[in-house]
Amino acid sequence: MRFSGFEGEWEDNTLGEICKMQAGKFVSASEIYNEWQQGLFHCYGGNGLRGYTKSNNQNGMYSLIGRQGALCGNVTLVDGKFYATEHAVVVTPKSSTDNLMLHHLLKHLNLNQYATGAAQPGLSVQNLEKVEVKMPKAKAEQQKIASFLSLIDERIKTQNKIIEGLKVQMLGLQEEIFRQRIKIKDEQGNRFSNWEEKNLGEIGETFNGLSGKTKDDFGKGKLYIQYKQIFDSARIRLTDCGQVEILEGEKQNKVKYGDIFFTTSSETPNEIGMSSVLLDDVHEAYLNSFCFGYRAFSLDELNPIFASYFFRSTLFRNQVTNLAQGSTRYNMSKVELMKLKVLLPSLEEQIIISNILSASDKRIEVENHVLERYKLQKQYLLKNLFI
Numbered sequence: 001m002r003f004s005g006f007e008g009e010w011e012d013n014t015l016g017e018i019c020k021m022q023a024g025k026f027v028s029a030s031e032i033y034n035e036w037q038q039g040l041f042h043c044y045g046g047n048g049l050r051g052y053t054k055s056n057n058q059n060g061m062y063s064l065i066g067r068q069g070a071l072c073g074n075v076t077l078v079d080g081k082f083y084a085t086e087h088a089v090v091v092t093p094k095s096s097t098d099n100l101m102l103h104h105l106l107k108h109l110n111l112n113q114y115a116t117g118a119a120q121p122g123l124s125v126q127n128l129e130k131v132e133v134k135m136p137k138a139k140a141e142q143q144k145i146a147s148f149l150s151l152i153d154e155r156i157k158t159q160n161k162i163i164e165g166l167k168v169q170m171l172g173l174q175e176e177i178f179r180q181r182i183k184i185k186d187e188q189g190n191r192f193s194n195w196e197e198k199n200l201g202e203i204g205e206t207f208n209g210l211s212g213k214t215k216d217d218f219g220k221g222k223l224y225i226q227y228k229q230i231f232d233s234a235r236i237r238l239t240d241c242g243q244v245e246i247l248e249g250e251k252q253n254k255v256k257y258g259d260i261f262f263t264t265s266s267e268t269p270n271e272i273g274m275s276s277v278l279l280d281d282v283h284e285a286y287l288n289s290f291c292f293g294y295r296a297f298s299l300d301e302l303n304p305i306f307a308s309y310f311f312r313s314t315l316f317r318n319q320v321t322n323l324a325q326g327s328t329r330y331n332m333s334k335v336e337l338m339k340l341k342v343l344l345p346s347l348e349e350q351i352i353i354s355n356i357l358s359a360s361d362k363r364i365e366v367e368n369h370v371l372e373r374y375k376l377q378k379q380y381l382l383k384n385l386f387i
Contacts, residue, residue: 016129024084046087056081065089073112100146201338204296209287221245224286230276258304269324275311306350
């Protein structure tokens with residue numbers, strides 16, 4: 001792939017031939033501030049921004065390469081006065097190399113693959129300088145490529161902001177609805193009756209996940225819902241399920257449409273009792289042993305789609321975090337969870353609320369697809385430009 005107006009083969013170089021690389025300078029941890037104050041400079045280490053310092057050792061636009069740790073090889077573009085620590089490699093382009101073109105090239109190279117060391121992976125300047133690359137000889141072509149890639153980066157950045165804004169709106173809408181600050185009306189324009197207070201134990205019951213399994217039972221067999229699926233999303237994606245061997249006649253609890261799953265332990269109180277709802281009909285699937293299920297006695301009393309939003313709402317989550325017990329590892333009692341009182345609207349209002357929130361979710365999903373297209377476009381361009 002080539003922009004029109006440019007000819008000739010790209011030149012074979014090493015990174016050491018098109019730029020200068022030098023590690024930053026040591027700074028004591030006691031000299032790094034966690035919060036910015038007037039007069040402080042950004043301080044960058046191997047994984048990006050580390051904090052703030054009273055002094056700076058760089059001034060200008062530079063690509064920084066992380067040189068130590070599992071994330072070594074990551075590339076950050078920094079502009080202005082800042083401090084680069086010894087864990088960051090400061091990259092200065094030579095006169096024949098465009099700075100932004102160099103930055104895009106460095107990000108494309110996946111420099112982590114050149115790390116050495118197992119316990120503490122690291123990148124040496126000497127090894128980085130030997131990495132072979134292709135570059136256009138004409139600086140004008142470099143600038144054209146860099147400008148185009150930067151434009152896509154800007155679109156990706158803008159798209160991320162759009163998505164984050166929609167997510168904030170979505171959270172605000174959920175908060176207003178579940179705290180009943182927004183009054184929902186039926187198709188005739190009439191307000192629904194007051195929400196009813198109920199214990200979770202009144203409208204459903206819990207069931208356990210898998211029991212009596214060893215590591216040899218996993219990796220083949222029937223679908224089972226994994227802990228991470230529940231923690232990561234309000235809705236179960238069957239494509240992410242694991243597999244477990246279930247013997248004929250073996251007694252294990254099967255899951256079904258409308259079931260709600262809760263995590264029972266976490267490293268922090270704020271992550272206890274995360275929920276996810278199964279919104280697919282499944283013939284035979286099971287639940288991991290580190291979570292438990294909750295099944296409503298009637299889906300006419302607790303709509304599954306409504307439940308996927310309600311049990312992830314701030315209102316309900318605040319109640320759940322109060323149930324966390326422990327010091328280094330937090331646990332939650334399902335008995336105590338069943339005692340929680342919740343305010344629930346009628347089924348008709350639950351469905352309307354579900355439709356409102358689902359519409360907002362779909363808009364976010366559409367914008368996520370746009371973001372993915374931008375990312376794929378950039379990957380395609382990088383692959384064909386730097387081939």
